[in-house]
Amino acid sequence: MTLHNSTSSDAQVTPKKTALDQLSSNAVDVPPSITRVLANKAMGIEGLIPLWFGEPNQPTPKFICDEAARAMQNGETFYAEGLGRPFLRQAIADYSSRIYNTEIPSExxxxxxxGGNAINLAFQALLKPGDKVATITPAFPNLLRIPQLQSAELICHALDIVEGKWSLDIDAFIESAAEAKAVLINSPSNPTGWTMTSEQQRYLLDELRSRNIWLIADEVYSRTTFDNSVAPSFLEVSQPEDKLIVVNSFSKSWAMTGWRLGWLTLPPSLVPTIEKIMEFSVACAPPFVQRAAVVAIEQGEAFIQQSSENYHLAKEKVSQTLARYSAVECPEIEATFYAFFRIPAIKDSIAFSQLLIDEAKVGLAPGEAFGAPSNGWFRLCFAQTPEVLDQALARLDHYLKDPARFNL
Ligand SMILES: Cc1ncc(COP(=O)(O)O)c(C=O)c1O
Structure with a gap:
């Protein structure tokens, strides 16, 4: 099953001249988000349990909302500095220095x-058309599409599964990246939860240094761990002038997906370039959101700890339930709030996802969206209450018992 937003005009034989006929934008050719197309079609289905998008189920903590409201009422509703309010840059620098036990200056x-904007800025700063970007799959779809939007060529290296765990053959990956201008690593990874060790990070950075290749590290799930630990960061094993750009976001750790705020940690020499791109694109992040972000980062540790405990329980529930089905394979989930699992009997995961929407009323993201290594993969976001998860898993039971009979 392929997905597109079809209309009756698809059937017309004579090509019609449209507004697009002279467009050369890469966006025309980049495929739409598979999950988004499925979800849009399912909008309004009563009682559907949506486990396809990746966001915390908790509301943004009240103390963060209150601070934003206060800032708005105090008139912090105008343009601000392109690189961010100095007090937020300082708070982020202090936070990074604290959790990574290293010195990160606010500059x-x-x-x-x-975080999405941060990744776009990083690639805009680095890439020329035709440059190659090497990355690891399965991957968050935007990480594959953003470089393509900038006319880059993607080199994808698939993770292996070794003894039920996601595993990277790091030397093979480095070899595949020989021609790349930049390497993009997302750890902990959406959708697999695979997390790079500190030793692997040190090794990779050393190798890329000697080959003069940039590294973009997407660390937006750095705090989405199951034991309230901080995932290893390239910031812990690097020097300030390494060709390293680290992406982070307020979305996941502080339950602020709708606030649209993230940050980059940059080599000092790249900062003026990023400042220019900010200026000529969004100008600045909203100042009242930045004020709220300061309290999030300074007072949010208890919330992160509580979330970590909740995700741990949810992960146990989902992985133990999936393990009961002989038709389902779910590699160990090291971090994040996703189960990325396979039903080998299913060849068309988009069609099976559609069946689950229509009949079970559960929304899963099909593996195709993430460049899954083979057929029959699905991502389930378990950032949900135990009650909702129980209900969703009960609805899936009928479909996971003997999936081959659906002939999909
Ligand atoms: C791996 C990864 N990077 C970046 C983002 C972007 O996050 P945001 O744009 O909400 O900060 C996401 C969101 O799902 C993600 O999963």
Whole structure:
């Protein structure tokens, strides 16, 4: 099953001249988000349990909302500095220095309008058309599409599964990246939860240094761990002028997906370039959101700890339930709030996802969206209450018992 937003005009034989006929934008050719197309079609289905998108189920903590409201009422509703309010850059620098036990000065921080915006800025700064970007799959779809939007060529290296765990053949990956201008690593990874060790990070960075290749590290799940630990960061094993750009976001750790705020940690020499791109694109992040972000980062540890405990329980529930089905394979989930599992009997995961929407009323993201290594993969976001998860898993039971009979 392929997905597109079809209309009756698809059937017309004579090509119609449209507004697009002279467009050369890469966006025309980049495929739409598979999950988004499925979800849009399912909008309004009563009682559907949506486990396809990746966001915390908790509301943003009240103390963060209150601070934003206060800032708005105090008139913090105008343009601000392109690289971010100085007090937020300082708070992020202090936070990074604290959790990574290293010295990160505020001059290396650029506040961005989300993690997604941060990744776009990083690639805009680095890439020329035709440059190659090497990355690891399965991957968050945006990480594959953002470089393509900038006319880059992707080199994808698939993770292996070794003894039920996601595993990277790091030398093979480095070899595949020989021609790349930049390497993009997302750890902990959406959708697999695979997390790079500190030793692997040190080794990779050393190798890339000697080959003069940039590294973009997407660390937006750095606090989405199951034991309230901080995932290893490239910031712990690098020098300020390494060709390293680290992406982070307020979305996941502080349950602020709708606030659209993130940050970059940059080599000092790249900061003026990023500042220019910010200026000529979004100008700045909203100042009242930045004010709220300061309290999030300074007073949010208890919330992160509580979330970590909740995700741990949810992960146990989902992985133990999936393990009961002989038709389902779910590699160990090291971090994040996703189960990425396979039903080998299913060849068309988009069609099976559609069946689950229509009949079970559960929304899963099909593995195709993430460049899954083979057929029959699905991502389930378990950032949900135990009650909702129980209900969703009960609805899936009928479909996981003997999936081959659906002939999909
Ligand atoms: C791996 C990864 N990077 C970046 C983002 C972007 O996060 P945001 O733009 O909400 O900060 C996401 C969101 O799902 C993600 O999963």
């Amino acid at each position: 290396r921080i650029a506040v961005t309008v989300s």
